[in-house]
Amino acid sequence: MNYPVWDVPFLGSGWVVGIMAIIHIFLSHFAVGGGLFLPVMEAHARKHGDEAMLRWLRKHARFFLIVTGVAGAGTGVGIWVVIALANPQGVGHLIHGFVLGWATEWIVFIAEMACITVYYYGWDRLTPERHLKVGWLYAICSWLTLAVINGIITFMLTPGKGWAESHWMWDGFFNPTYAPSLIMRTLVMWALAGVYAFWTAATIEDLDLKERVLQVSARWVLPAYVLLPLLGGWYFLNIPPVSREVLQVGMAGAAAGNFSMATRVTMLTVMSTATIGVIVYFGPFRNARAFTRGMAGAVAVVALLATGASEWAREVARKPYVIRNVMYSNGVRVEQVEAFQREGYLPNSVWAREYAGLKGDTALARGEALYRGQCVACHTWDGYRSMQKFMAPRNLDSARNMVRMLRSRDPRENIYAKFMPPLAATEAEGEQLAAYLYQRAHPGPAAVARK
Template sequence: MNHPVWDLPLMGSGWIIGLVSIIHVSIAHLVVGVGFWLALMETRAQRGRDLELQGWLRGRAKSLLWLSSIFGAATGVGIWVAMGLVNPTATQHLIRTFVMGWATEWLLFAGEMATLIVLVQAYPRLRPGQRLALVWLYALCAWLSLVVINGIVTFMLSPGKGWSTSHAMVDGFFNATYLPSLLLRSLVALALGGLWAMAGRIPLNLKARVLRPTALLVVAGILLAGLSGWYYFQSFPVAGKELVLGNLRGATGLAQGFHWALLGLGAFLLPSFLALWAMLGASSFRRSGALLGLLLACWGFGGFEWIREVARKPYVIREVMYSNGIRVEQVPGYQKDGFLPANAWARTFAASKGDTDLAKGEAILRSQCLACHTRDGYRSLKTLTASYSESDLVGLVQGLRELDPGMNPYLDRMPPFAGTEQEAELVGKYLHTLKAK
């Protein structure tokens, strides 16, 4: 918690990492799916001795190289930058816990790039068997990269009792949601990759040979992803499942976000009808249909990712670290001995503004609240507290210190206040000043 707080007005810092992550995750899964599509089509073309199709596939491999090396890599770096700014404490924790996992994933990405570059640059000089081996090696490296990252992402939702006892990487990696999530993500990747392939410029004489097997891949990926999504949801921790179901019933202010997420999940199924069009009427199929299907599928995948993020609340790593970077075991100590004495950045910030009570209240609020709220924007604290008097706000923040869910109704979606009663009073008084701003 001794890191500066990135205070992003109106939008909030969480939206930055959310937007960058959804773009990168969509591209990353798409690239995995395209790898398998390319390998399957190259196999099909070689078995049929279809030189015309093989020549066209070289162009798609070149497009994949541009997509992966520029957009995929750039947004991947963007995630690291956003993570480091939004929640450096959680980023530090994940690096320490999975340092060998991250190293493995980066080696696999290097393998992806190396095989794809060789495939594209040396395509005419490679023998058919060499070309086939390279394209399948690329597909394998891309999928294994997903295998590794999936373990780290699912750890954040369900680290499990085994890891909390041993703190061994393998116990955190192979957690309760690992296999269901890997199955779902692999199927989504096939659907996205197939839609991307259908959106390419396909010569008229190749349309049937490309679109029919590709559309079959898309339909299978979408329908099986829908079924595996239900299987994945059943693997959620009980508290996460209850939080999702509660929000679906409109129990909290997140209900509107769930409305859009559910629309996206419904939209994810629509590209299967576009794929059926491509399968049954290849000659009349248009690229615009595939592009529309790809956008709808990405919207649906974004909705899934949003729901998964919400299921972690009020944690960034469930049962381990709260969304504001405070570890669960730190809360009792902060509530007894104070938050400010243990956090150098908050003390320094308060001192820079005169070390007044309001400055201390603002420093604590920045550290504990701005990971999810803004003063006057997304989840506006000013709006949420507009009807409260100063004494009401002091009482509200002091009530957030309660660790008993029966005494603190916000505990299922908001971290407890980690500070003394006196520090809670400082935050309450600072919140009251927002009305005048």
């Protein structure tokens, strides 16, 4: 714990990561699906001698190159920036654990960008046969980027028993959710390729061409949304039981029995995918000539909601870890908790100790350092997961009892044990944290908190 804390007011660092990740995933998934869409559509058009479709496809390839090469790559860099700020410990573990995987992904990505560049700019310079081969090579490279990154992403939720025993990269890479996630994401990417094609095809003036393009594009979308619920069930059965509980009941509803964010997110994913299926069937597939750019935009927005909801549900399922059974969401490793509770958090955290020292090393300063080091990763003070709202009804004794409870990893003693990291601090440090939280939530009785 030698890193500063990225405190994002109201929104929280988690939401910043989430927003950037959802936008990037929406774009990158389109890149992979479009990687197959382009050569398949080109082969179809050349086989049937459809010159009009080839002209449209060339324009679509330009749009595709700009979206993936500029917006997709740019948000990819943005992902690295925000996750390094939000959880440098987790990023460091993934880099060290999957050096070969990251290197492979970056090399394949460079090849992918080279192929789409040659594909677009070589449209009139290459023979049809060679041009199509470049398209197929692009499709392979783009899918390989998914196959590689999927192993690292799924590792964070399900490292697997094999990796826990061997710590060998491949045991972690081919983990229990690797296959269902890979197939499910592949289907989503194929569907998104069709969704993006709706956007460029909706303004085609030649109604016959518009109908041909939209109907073919719809066939990319419909099968995916029929099969996705089945694959989602397969994925759900392979995640840890406690993660299934979080998604079924949710963090907020675990004690109260209410629908929580996790439950609503799952419902939103199902409803969004069903809505897309209905719109696509009765729109581009059955009534292509009347399909408009506004309708295409509506489909894209719903698809973005479905993508965001499913990604957010996956993040919620991983709580309270950033890497399950390895590292908690606040960057504290599982094996460090016992030592921190025995020896203290501040003596083992250079940053937290220095932060408290700069504030006078008072009890409240040490409590604030603990709050920033162990709570800010998931909570804000007066925004998302507000600590102000959580602490407002509590008196000082209630705050102390709550913090004391959070030190336990036993769900029978700590009702938040399945969803929040245990407080990795001594009892004395816990008292300082409780005093700081109470003092900040109730700034009036300062003398009580200073005792």
